[in-house]
Amino acid sequence: MRSDGSNFLIFILNISYFHDTDATSSRGDTSVKTLSNLFKKPAGLLALSLVLIVVGSLLAGMFNTSFYKVNVKEISFKADHGTLHGLLYMPKGAGPEDPRPVIVTTHGYLNTKEMQDAPAIEMSRRGYIVLALDMYDHGDSRWDGDIKVGEQFSTFWIYSQFDAAKYMYQQPYTKKDDKGNAYLAVSGHSMGGFSTLLAMYMDEMNSLQAGYRMIYTGISVGSDYSYAAAVAPQDQLTAAYGSRMVGMVAGHYDEFFFNKSDEEKTAAEKAIVGTVMHKDFAKTLSGRAFLGLGADSSEQAQQGKYYTVDSGEVKVKDQVVRPSQTGERIIYTPNQTHPWNHFSPETTGYLIDFYTHAFQGVTAPSQVDANLSSGNQIWWLKEAFNFVAMIGFFLLIVPMSALLLRLPFLKQAVTNVTAPLAKPLGGGQKAAYWIAVVFSALIPAILFPTLMDKQPGGLHTLTIIAIVLLALSVVAAVIGFARSGSSPAMRHVGIGGLILAVVSAVMWVLFAKAEGIAPLSPFFNEPTTNQIVYWALVSASITAFITFAFYYFNKKHSGASFADYGISLKPSAILASLCTAVIAVVVGYLLLFAVQAIFGTDFRIWTFAVRTFTLEHFVTALRYMPLFLIYYFVSAVALNADTRSRKGGYWLAIFLNVGGLIIWLIAQYGLDFARGVALYPAQALNGILLFALVPVLIIAAIYARKLFEKTNNVWLPAFVNTILFTMVTVANTVMFWNLV
DSSP states (O other): OOOSSHHHHHHHHHHHTOOSSHHHHHHHHHHHHHHHHHTTSHHHHHHHHHHHHHHHHHHHHHHHTTTTTEEEEEEEEEETTEEEEEEEEEETTOBTTBOBOEEEEEOOTTOOGGGGHHHHHHHHHTTOEEEEEEOTTSTTOEEOSOBOTTOGGGTHHHHHHHHHHHHHHTSTTBOBOTTSOBOEEEEEETHHHHHHHHHHHHHHHHHHHHSSOSOOEEEEESOOSTTGGGTSOHHHHHHHHTTSEEEEEOOTBOSSSOOOOTTTOOHHHHTOOSSOBOOOGGGSHHHHHHTTOOTTOOOOOOTTOOEEEEOOOEEETTEEEEOOOEEEEEEEOOSOBTGGGGGOHHHHHHHHHHHHHHTTTTSOTTTSOTTOOTTOOOHHHHHHHHHHHHHHHHHHHHHHHHHHTTSTTGGGGOOOOOOOOOOOOSHHHHHHHHHHHHHHHHHHHHTHHHHHHTOHHHHHHHHHHHHHHHHHHHHHHHHHHHTTTTOHHHHHHHHHHHHHHHHHHHHHHHHHTGGGSSOSSSSSOOHHHHHHHHHHHHHHHHHHHHHHHHHHHTGGGGTOOGGGGTOOOOHHHHHHHHHHHHHHHHHHHHHHHHHHHHHSOOEEETTEEEOOOOHHHHHHHHHHHHHHHHHHHHHHHHHHHHHTTSTTHHHHHHIIIIIHHHHHHHHHHHHHHHHSBOSSTTOHHHHHHHHHHHHHHHHHHHHHHHHHHHHSSSHHHHHHHHHHHHHHHHHTSOOOTTBO
8 A cells, every 4th residue: 555645536536537438437547547656756746735735724714714704813912911812703794883792712721722613613603703712821822920830720721711801801892781791701621611610700709899790601611610619619609600691511421520529429439540431510519509409409400401590699708799699500411521522513512502592682683693503513624624734734744855855965864775674584583573563562552651640659660670671681791791702693692781781771760760851840841741751751762672672682693783774873864864854844834834824724633733833832842852852763763673574564653653552542432431431540631642642653653664765764754753743742732931
């Protein structure tokens, strides 16, 4: 199977050229062969990638603007705690002369404003003004003040929504009543949901002095009161909502929230350590309290039903500052996980229904399109064409690199052709090979929970294993060197034992000193990236140990050398490979910036995105790149050594790189859906991280093989994967730029 992406195009062409007549069929076959040959060449493949990028981005932009009925522009504004950035969706006709209800919607901990495409597109096409917001320290928004390490979670989610609501309240296009109360909704996913709940609380406290409300209604998605209650207890949060209509989307399989309280749990439920399990928030004490169903009420809580609730009195220092008010509350409970919420027609439909109900009677028929049902959605088409453009982006890197390698200096990256390593001959060698392949694929997944959380118990065990391997390697080195005079082969054993001892020592340091490796700090300022870096370093060390062991105790006897692994030590080849990688990635990102400027879109599918970045992202990425280079270099060496001479080598490379993690995900969520409790119920955040990490590692495996074929060495794929995927990772998660 060709890995250059042309098969899909040929398949489409075969369909389009299908006719009954032999003459037409012959002509079609010729045309298909011509196009097939064209897309085998770098220039043809480059042209195809550009077509996918342009066409995908053009159509994504059309759906993003509801076929140009909505003006979408990036805005940035100074707020109380820093600079906030967002995408403003302004329907045609809306403005100071025709003010409309406004919806401020935002993302969660790991994401940016683009993750709110679904509600932003659907509500703006219905006539509402929408601000899709980057919370502080996410995307392009920045917190102004210093943040102490350890206090980073007391910043962005507390203030982002309320600060944005204050800004939008001041805009002349935001509709208000004659008393100055704004028709403005707040909504957010995950930590954006906490920010939503707190924004309404803060607005109520402010309104007691100002005499007007800036926030009219709100709905959180994928978040309960567990974090918000740190600012104010749940009864005061719900009391502050007063007469507002407030909703919650509480997925049954949400990895983090909507659990029962300890008092409600059965003995079996208390025995489960973690939150990745089935839950029904509407039936918990917290959910029932939100719906106004007290402990004495026998009424069964129902999802999707509006409840009229007496909010309760608002108190400050035990003094009543506002009497109880009556408002509507609703809970939706889709059969979804946490990240599923923001890529779901069902959840999007709930949001549409909620806003339509909340703003009923507020808007004139000329302002909103009442004929669009909640099931009439187009946001997914925007996402689909974003994905088409993303395919073009990743397809571009290989032909761009191939063309660059023809230039005078850059062609020095191409080294002499290396023969594939010899295949295992006997049954024992074959068995050892496949055992090593399966072990190499599974061990990073088996260790995934331990490494991502740096669990002390697991790390202690791994430290002991590393010490044992170190001792065995030293023994092998001593015996090998001692007997090297009588047997040349033993010299290889000695050298191999010495190198394995070094690798074992590195593993020992990684396990024993885990807390000191890429800790959260002003230098390494992204918590989740730090987790991935540590996992990558350990995975690289294990892979290096296995690779060296096979080389010195197996392949070396067959006459293999380091050159056969594609490890060129020529400075000119290394430098030319680095320059080629930099130029190829820069060209790709220049196209991305151009696409965003022209079409207002980027490259993404669900939680996996290639987005533009700021100077702070670039500086942060430079800090992480040396660590990721270790992983991608070792990976490129191992993948090509193990799969280059084999049929189906690309599939085998993908399995080696990510097969274990895919199995981990299937087991984790398969058990969650089947029995109501995941394989690792305490691995909530780490499981979610894999939804973006898995596609990265799949593409990295393909690049490792394909770019090796262009240069006969591992440096180009190692540099491309490092630069590109470090930038992708850094730009898509929380970045505490002002840590001190």
